Amino acid sequence: MNTVKNEIGHPAELSFGAMEYFLLALIGKASLTSLYALQQRAGLQPGGIRPALKRLYARGFIARAESSARQRRDLSLTARGLAFLNDTWKQSLSEYPDNESVFRAVCVALLMGNAEYATLYLEGMSVGRRNSAQEKSMEAERLGKIQRDPLSTYAWTRVLSEARRRGAESEALSTASQSLKEQLQPDVGLQP
Amino acid sequence: MSDFNHSNHLDDARVAARVVGTSSLTSSTEAMPTSGEISRFLARREADQDGLELPLTLSDAAEYTDLAEGEVASLAAIGAIPALVAGEGSSKKWMFYLSELKLWLDDEKENGGAPCKVQ
Numbered sequence: 001m002n003t004v005k006n007e008i009g010h011p012a013e014l015s016f017g018a019m020e021y022f023l024l025a026l027i028g029k030a031s032l033t034s035l036y037a038l039q040q041r042a043g044l045q046p047g048g049i050r051p052a053l054k055r056l057y058a059r060g061f062i063a064r065a066e067s068s069a070r071q072r073r074d075l076s077l078t079a080r081g082l083a084f085l086n087d088t089w090k091q092s093l094s095e096y097p098d099n100e101s102v103f104r105a106v107c108v109a110l111l112m113g114n115a116e117y118a119t120l121y122l123e124g125m126s127v128g129r130r131n132s133a134q135e136k137s138m139e140a141e142r143l144g145k146i147q148r149d150p151l152s153t154y155a156w157t158r159v160l161s162e163a164r165r166r167g168a169e170s171e172a173l174s175t176a177s178q179s180l181k182e183q184l185q186p187d188v189g190l191q192p
Numbered sequence: 193m194s195d196f197n198h199s200n201h202l203d204d205a206r207v208a209a210r211v212v213g214t215s216s217l218t219s220s221t222e223a224m225p226t227s228g229e230i231s232r233f234l235a236r237r238e239a240d241q242d243g244l245e246l247p248l249t250l251s252d253a254a255e256y257t258d259l260a261e262g263e264v265a266s267l268a269a270i271g272a273i274p275a276l277v278a279g280e281g282s283s284k285k286w287m288f289y290l291s292e293l294k295l296w297l298d299d300e301k302e303n304g305g306a307p308c309k310v311q
Contacts, residue, residue: 014276021278059276083244087235088278088287095281 014059018101019052021092021108024085027062028077029111035075056081085112093121095128099169106176115184122177129170136163247276247287256293264288 026032026042038044053075056062061081064073077085089112092105102125109118140163143156225233239246253275254261265286268275274292278285 016276016278017280079242079244083239083246087232087239087246091278091283091285094279094283 014055016055016091017094018092018096018104018108019049020055021085021089022104023049023052023056024061024077024081025089025108025111027075028082028085033074033076034072059084061085090117093117095125099172102173103176106180115180119177119180119184122173122180126170126173126177129166129173133163133166133170136160136166139163245289245291247289248293250286250288253286253288253293256290257297 022042023038023044026038030041032038032041035046035049038049039046053062059081060078061084063076063078065076066073089108092108094105096102096105102122106118106122109115109121136159140156140160143152143159146152146156148156236246248256250261250265253273254264257264257273259267264273267273268277268286268288273288273296275286275288278287
């Protein structure tokens with residue numbers, strides 16, 4: 001028989017970002033209920049997700065069911081956690097500085113059955129990255145004109161690299177959005 | 193303190209009024225609720241019926257505590273009010289649980305109105 005442990009606390013401020021929503025959706029909607037499954041299927045290292053799991057426990061959103069037979073502690077969403085996820089998952093679609101968080105938020109939208117939101121979000125993030133890449137490019141151009149002492153060269157190379165990185169990320173996000181959009185389109189070839 | 197009830201707080205009541213076509217809370221010129229608003233209203237009503245607590249928005253929390261939104265946000269930011277913040281960047285949102293706000297207000301009364309640090 002499983003016993004459910006719940007550690008509800010009263011934390012002062014808890015930040016719920018892409019990782020927290022990703023974990024809620026993986027546990028509640030994709031049935032990844034062990035640390036092993038989270039590692040194998042979603043590439044999440046146990047050490048890396050510990051702080052987020054701790055926040056979810058503290059809020060009473062997830063619980064652990066102890067299985068005496070296999071000495072395993074399965075993760076599950078509490079009713080409160082599921083209600084929170086269903087009610088507020090769109091908050092996960094925020095602006096993140098890293099693409100990994102963006103892709104996690106996209107996965108949340110897909111697991112919540114809303115591929116259209118996922119596509120629009122990817123498109124929006126792509127445009128945002130492209131704009132900031134252009135800004136950085138202009139800054140790099142300006143810095144490139146400055147006389148090349150070691151420190152100004154250092155500043156120029158950093159900005160130039162950042163501009164290229166954001167441009168490449170924008171491309172990746174745009175390609176992902178386009179690809180997802182095509183998957184959503186009905187196959188026109190099959191239509192009469 | 194206002195007579196606040198989570199199950200029929202103002203936003204939901206407005207949406208409900210628009211859904212069922214009553215006009216006591218909504219003007220005739222107000223737009224029809226979006227499908228998102230309707231599904232959110234139905235989800236909240238279902239959660240209420242199931243006895244599940246859903247998070248409140250900053251304006252709900254301000255209404256319940258009789259404080260200005262800015263004050264509630266400031267207290268939440270220093271950890272004086274139990275809250276959580278969802279999302280990042282410009283879409284960051286404060287969320288509150290009514291049961292936790294009730295406990296906080298009870299503590300406030302016991303401590304003579306001084307802000308209490310939530311452990």
